[in-house]
Amino acid sequence: MPEKKEFAVKILLGAIQYASTQLAELDEEFKQKIAGINAIIQWKIENGPMAYTIVENGKIDYKMDAEHDSPTYTIQVSDLDVAMDMLQGKLSATDGIEQGKIQITGDIDAATQQTFILEDLAKYLVDLRG
Amino acid sequence: MSANIKEVLQTKVLLYIMGKGLEEISMTNSEFQEEFEDIDATIQWIIGDCKMYLKVEGGKFTAFLDEQAENPTVTLTIEDYAKGKEILTGATDGTSAYMSGDLKLTGEMQVAMKMGQVTEFLKEALGELMAP
Numbered sequence: 001m002p003e004k005k006e007f008a009v010k011i012l013l014g015a016i017q018y019a020s021t022q023l024a025e026l027d028e029e030f031k032q033k034i035a036g037i038n039a040i041i042q043w044k045i046e047n048g049p050m051a052y053t054i055v056e057n058g059k060i061d062y063k064m065d066a067e068h069d070s071p072t073y074t075i076q077v078s079d080l081d082v083a084m085d086m087l088q089g090k091l092s093a094t095d096g097i098e099q100g101k102i103q104i105t106g107d108i109d110a111a112t113q114q115t116f117i118l119e120d121l122a123k124y125l126v127d128l129r130g
Numbered sequence: 131m132s133a134n135i136k137e138v139l140q141t142k143v144l145l146y147i148m149g150k151g152l153e154e155i156s157m158t159n160s161e162f163q164e165e166f167e168d169i170d171a172t173i174q175w176i177i178g179d180c181k182m183y184l185k186v187e188g189g190k191f192t193a194f195l196d197e198q199a200e201n202p203t204v205t206l207t208i209e210d211y212a213k214g215k216e217i218l219t220g221a222t223d224g225t226s227a228y229m230s231g232d233l234k235l236t237g238e239m240q241v242a243m244k245m246g247q248v249t250e251f252l253k254e255a256l257g258e259l260m261a262p
Contacts, residue, residue, distance in 0.1 A: 007154060008256050015146045018195070022142050026135045124139045129219050 005080045010049040010064075012087040017051055017062035019121055024060045030120055031058050039110055042071035045083045055117075073106030089122035137211035138180060142196070144218040145175060145182040147256070149193025152184065152248055155255050156191040162251050163189035171241045174202035177214035204237035204245075220249060 023030050034055055041053040044067075052068045054061045075093075077083045082101040085091035093115050096102035104111045155162050167189035174183040183199040185192045206224075208214040213232040216222040224246050227233035235242050 004255065004257060007158075011147055011151050011154065011256060014150055015143050018146045019139060019143050022139055023135075026138060124136050125143060128140050128143060 005084065006048050009045060009080050009083045009087065012084070013043060013045070013049050013051055014062075014064050016087050016118075016121060017053055017064070019125060020053065020117060021060045021062060023121060023124065024058065027120075033116060033120075034058055034060065037114065039072040039107075039114065040068050040070070041111075041114070042068050042074040043077070044074060045077045046079050048077075048080050048083055055114075071106060073104055073108065073111040075111070076103040076105065078102070089126055092122075093118055137215075138178065141177050141180045141211055141214055141218075144215060145177070145180060146193075146195060148175075148218060148252065149182050149184060149191075149195060151252050151256055152191040153193050155251055156189060159251065159255070165189075165247065165251075166191075166244075169241065169244060171203035171238070172199045172201065173241065173245060174199050174205040176205065176207045177218075178209065178211045180214075202237060204235060204239075204242045206242065207234045207236075208232060220253060223249070 024034060025031075035058045037055045038057075039053075039055045041055070043049075043051045043053070049065065050067055051062060051064045052066060052071060054063075077086060077096075078101050082091065082096065086093065086096055086102065091101070093102060097104060156166070166186060169186050170188075171186045172183055173186065175181065181196060181198050183194050183197060183202060185194065185199075208217060208227070210232065213222070213227065217224060217227050217233060222232075224233060224242075228235060
């Protein structure tokens with residue numbers, strides 16, 4: 001049922017955004033890693049939800065169901081299944097890009113340097129469901 | 131990586147999934163809206179140091195992350211993060227957790243019982259995201 005998957009992806013996308021804001025407050029090491037970063041990361045999921053992440057002054061914020069005018073880079077995910085795998089940490093951003101399931105447009109260097117954001121989150125959330 | 135940060139972050143994310151999940155379901159699912167249309171309540175969750183409350187009115191749910199309600203109708207408290215995770219992922223049901231003393235309730239018991247029903251809707255809507 002596509003609506004059901006879309007629903008789950010939307011909740012998961014929001015949960016990941018929220019988790020990154022919280023990690024930036026809880027984890028000193030992570031806070032230091034994002035300290036010098038100023039970036040707007042736009043998320044676009046084909047037939048699915050949209051959101052953007054704001055990384056600024058050692059803090060992270062996000063906006064759901066919104067498109068930014070000039071994001072630093074955009075993470076475009078080909079479909080809901082890929083989004084589900086990526087957001088659950090089953091597919092790394094690097095593998096997704098190599099396999100053509102995820103496309104990055106904009107500042108590719110910044111995107112490459114910032115893959116740690118998702119990787120660090122995945123370390124904490126890997127066994128979320130028990 | 132600190133064990134405590136992991137527990138706190140996972141609890142916050144699970145509270146997000148439950149809270150925002152219910153918020154979305156209550157906007158789109160008419161069966162859900164009918165089931166809860168007569169409930170007017172504020173349900174506070176406290177797991178370890180993590181907090182979230184749900185405002186329920188006319189079948190609509192609104193989630194307030196990291197917040198304490200002023201006068202909650204019912205408060206569900208779980209001290210232990212691991213137990214909280216079991217309950218939020220559905221590995222342990224609320225009734226057994228209450229019976230074993232892991233889940234403490236204050237306020238209107240009837241409202242708390244009614245909230246037990248939201249788990250089924252969440253499982254139906256979120257599928258593998260909720261299953262442990």
